[in-house]
Amino acid sequence: MSTNEPVGVLKPFNHQNSRLEIDIVCDGGSSWIKVIARNAKALTLISQGRAEYGQKSVIDQANFYFTCAKNHPHMYKPPTIVFHFACGIEKPLANKLKNLGVIIEGKEIDAQGDDSGEITDNEMSLSESETTSRDSITNSNVCNLLNLNTHIQISDIKILNLDVSTLLGYVTNMTNGRVNYKYLETLLTRQAECERCRPLKHILDSLFQDKKLLVCQTAYDNFKSIVNLIGGPNEKNRTDELISRVTIVNDVPQGRVMQLCLGGKIKMRSRLIFASGENNKCITVSANEGFVRAARMQGVECVVFIHEPRSLSELKELNAERIES
Template identity: 40%
Template structure:
């Protein structure tokens, strides 16, 4: 009974704290609306006011009903609107906010147009790590990354010259961004404003299970071969996960492990593992005599990651490796492949059926589920280092047919920036 009472008290305290935060957000939003009155002659400012009002009405409604969740506060757009208003006050000759432009058949919203139309600005108030993760593809299906927005802004600016000039594009990162991401955005010719943060850079596919590095450092046995499906030597089709493609083209798997010691703990650990257990020979041996496939989602994610954090040679290896891989639509099945499947007894029935599905959450990410399910449908062994997904799927009763190897990050950019020096 005492434990029940404690639980009730804790829940009440949590609810009270959430309500206090909602009240603070509402006060913040009302103050924000008042602060933009001085810009009332600015094109698009009324639209911005309406958006803020809609956000306030939503917060007031959940405050009234008491159905408050932490996500309501964390995902509030008021932070972004506030950043836009603050940026307006710092620019010169602002002529429009929330300006909608057309790019092909899509609408592109330009946050701020200033310098009499010669500068377009996008204001980003997201958490820096979240920005990098989304660029790695770790987001719900359809969520566009800041790199996607960069491409849109540049392309749209070319189609809408002002005073016979292509408008300059500026991205303002209110909370900063990772070094690698800043470099990638600048490669489009965009000026980046905001603190550059080294510790939020992401070096590899975030779906790869990296949460167990600490435990692994305490043990000599980190081999994931026990997770691999036994008796799969006769299966001649391979489905490549993003993590497998990254490992195959990674600089650390192609010679740099013996040349550098890295100051970043995760990279240093992977380099040490690579010296002890080189992964590329293992993958090459497994690939022998087999046909390699990947789905469109895996290819797109792989290219995005390589383009964002890959080095020159890693990009070259990625292009060459993709030429060896047959890319199919995400929803492809074994019938789409011209091969003799008669020997693949393991695939008389696919793992996932309408009455047997996986729940997204935790280590079961949306993108990984698409990739593993693709391998299941085409009757291929999924090659992956995402042991977290494999374990989580097994806990839900799904045993995918897999070959699991050790994870390796893209490291070439770090060999100059963060390597402490030649090993030999």
């Protein structure tokens, strides 16, 4: 068995106060694979109800996978469900799974006669690994932190939702040719060092190309307030130019993101901004990595493009030391 773009192994997803562990999450997150090593005849008998009390058939498992997938969309679409049968699967059961929408991997074999005596107790029972991890449904709310995906494929989504951090990063002097400074503020100096190595404006311009740009009301109000307070004249001019290119939309305070518990990195402003992106089926562009990780810890995957932060710098140049390029 081979997979494309694997992003997780035994990755847990919260669902209905329980947890479902997916054997392999691949295709960048758009496919969930379950590996099943049981005897093909045993699978058929279990699906017919001839199993121990509480033992789930692959039909039961498929239904639970689909329900869970709907609550954990990737790029606003439920992940594709793939069942890989290492020891094969009988054709009638395979057809039932296909009718549910499951993609079948593994050899499909003709149904054998009803000679259940040939099936051992071990073959009829779940393997230890499947009972303890692969089909684990527990009360744990812990979600493993994987690396944030900052290079997502965006060809299918043509709308971007811009966070305050992105708006500031686009208009600051630092990303518009005024980068050779050592500031009194250590944070700004570090950002300038990063900017000289990895210019942000180029990244954002490439990302914005042929996309519709949305800014929710909360992001717009906060952005304008910050620029009016600490922005320089050139930064204010760039703000006016950028705002002329975007569409201001109302906040949409509903959906999965709005159910995140406030506290730590989960702030009301960020929650509203990311919720607006979710409800408009956008990719949210942001430097707020902390929010994305905190949301993941609460079981919510954000559709996001993460970039490095850049702060307004024009007025800070007055007390900064100019350095050689």
